[in-house]
Amino acid sequence: MSLLDRKRIRILGDQSLRTNDSLTDILASSSPEMFRGNDVQFEIGIGVSGLLQIDISNIATLTLEVKPSADKRTDAPLMSKSIPSSELKQDLTQQLWNENDPANAHGLVTFTGTETNINLGGAFELDTWLVLSVTTNDAPGHDITLGRSIFKIVEDGTGSAEDPPNFGQNFYDKVTSDARFMQRHEDNSWVQFAQGRFFYFIQETGLWYAEIAIVVDGIPTKTLDQNGVVNP
Secondary structure, eight states: OOOOSSSSEEEEEEOOTTOBOOOOOOTEEEEEETTTOOOOOEEEEEEEEEEEOOOOEEEEEEEEEEESSSTTTTTSSEEEEEGGGSSSOOTHHHHHHHHTTOSSSEEEEEOOOOOBBOOOOOSSSEEEEEEEEEEEOOOOOOOOEEEEEEEEOOOOOSOOOOOOOOOOOSSOOHHHHHSSSSOOOHHHHHOSSSOOOOOOOOOOOTTTEEEEEEEEETTTEEEEEEBSSSSS
């Protein structure tokens, strides 16, 4: 028997949705909703045409935002969080996603009760605007909206409502993503690094050796670093 944990909301963000199509909480078979001031986790799958996207290797960040309302969707978010590619589950399959296990999602976006303790302005419920998006690591990065929905937050009568934390912009914009993440390039293209270093590693006898360039008799020459490492 499982123990009670955070409120679960499970959503397949689908690039093929039309602009007037709404995201659905798979567990409730309805638009997502929750009580104010509760801990919540959004279990996000990335999909196309109703099916899970198996290869998400070009996704740099996944972002979930909650705006005050559909009419105020351009205002500052009431809730916002981004997770980088390093926190996305790369080996998720359609079968695992269909099992609805909390651990089987491309991304797990969590908010504490403090972060969801939104002042509803005296109303018993508030229809906010939830939107999912991703930024790719292509050059330049692509911004892709995976869907939106009305997200109902309901006053439960416990605790006291406060102004939510100032989330501001806690996700990487396209320029920052392009600068921080390795980008995908077409075949036969090339990349120039103005600063920093980039190594290729070659494994031999259980160790990894960096391929580096040195100058021999005035000629740049590729060679292997003499010091092998276990995990580059």
